[in-house]
Structure formats: C-alpha cells, structure tokens
Amino acid sequence: MNIIKTGILGLSAVLCALLVKEQKPQFSLLISLAACILISYNAIFRLKTLSDLFESLMAYTAMKSSYFLILMKIVGISYIADVTSAICKDSGYHAIGSQIEIFAKVAVLTVSAPVMLAVFQTVTEFLA
Structure with missing residues (x-):
C-alpha cells in the first residue's frame, strides 16, 4: 500500500x-x-522489505550483523514509542506521552552505545 x-x-x-x-x-x-x-x-x-535490503547490503560490505541488529532495535524503539506516545496524548495524557518519548530517547542512546564506542575507537585509531 x-x-x-x-x-x-x-x-x-x-x-x-x-x-x-x-x-x-x-x-x-x-x-x-x-x-x-x-x-x-x-x-x-515495509520494514520487512527494508530488513531484506539491509541483509543484502551486509553481504556486500564488511558491516557486522550486530550493527544491523542495533539499527533495527532503534527503529523498533522509535516506532513503538511514537505510536504509544501519540495514543497517550490523543487520550489527554500528555505528561505520560512525553515521558514515553523521553524514555525512548534514553533507550535509543543506550542501545546505540556500542556503535558510538566503535566510532570513537575508529577515529582514535585513525588519528593515532
């Protein structure tokens, strides 16, 4: 559709x-x-189609599958948080919806920590 x-x-x-x-x-x-x-x-x-595309890209590159899983977790967290926050806000519970959004941002940062660490390690190796 x-x-x-x-x-x-x-x-x-x-x-x-x-x-x-x-x-x-x-x-x-x-x-x-x-x-x-x-x-x-x-x-x-549509996410299933995108998942298949990422798997094809991983076959052509040296990208670790763990990075792909992290990316999919981030997409899932964002989607679920957006939907649940919107439902709460539409129901009149704006404070709860806002707290869900804050928690989702913290969860995304937590899940993406290994990727950020890998980027910092790569940069420091490049500069050294």
Missing part, C-alpha cells in the same frame, strides 16, 4: 469516526483503532 492509499485510509477513518462520534463514541474509537492497526501492519510489512 503506497502513501496515497495510506493517506486516504487515514482521512477516511477520521471522517467516519467524526460522523459516528456524535451518535456512538465507542464505535468512533473502534474505527480509529482499526485504521491504526491497518496502517501499522502496512508499515511493518
């Missing part, structure tokens, strides 16, 4: 949810949730 179809799906879900919200607010939430699930499924499917 390309971005145009995804955009149309999202806008259609919002319009339907707004129309239904007046009569049955619980159905509005279900419409929103269904649209989020469909869009997330398509995003995850």
Whole structure:
C-alpha cells in the first residue's frame, strides 16, 4: 500500500469516526483503532522489505550483523514509542506521552552505545 492509499485510509477513518462520534463514541474509537492497526501492519510489512535490503547490503560490505541488529532495535524503539506516545496524548495524557518519548530517547542512546564506542575507537585509531 503506497502513501496515497495510506493517506486516504487515514482521512477516511477520521471522517467516519467524526460522523459516528456524535451518535456512538465507542464505535468512533473502534474505527480509529482499526485504521491504526491497518496502517501499522502496512508499515511493518515495509520494514520487512527494508530488513531484506539491509541483509543484502551486509553481504556486500564488511558491516557486522550486530550493527544491523542495533539499527533495527532503534527503529523498533522509535516506532513503538511514537505510536504509544501519540495514543497517550490523543487520550489527554500528555505528561505520560512525553515521558514515553523521553524514555525512548534514553533507550535509543543506550542501545546505540556500542556503535558510538566503535566510532570513537575508529577515529582514535585513525588519528593515532
């Protein structure tokens, strides 16, 4: 599903949810949730394609597979944090959503520490 179809799906879900919200607010939430699930499924499917591409690139380069796994963890942390933070903020819990974003940033820094260490080691070896 390309971005145009995804955009149309999202806008259609919002319009339907707004129309239904007046009569049955619980159905509005279900419409929103269904649209989020469909869009997330398509995003995850695209990540599988990206994963295959990275595996092909690793075969051509001397890149360690551990770096690839770190990159995929960072993408996963970012995606999950963004979705959960947006849900919290949309529900009116902005403070919790902001704390999720802060935790995600710390988690990304923690996960990426081995890569940063490898970069510093490479730079110091190059300068020495």
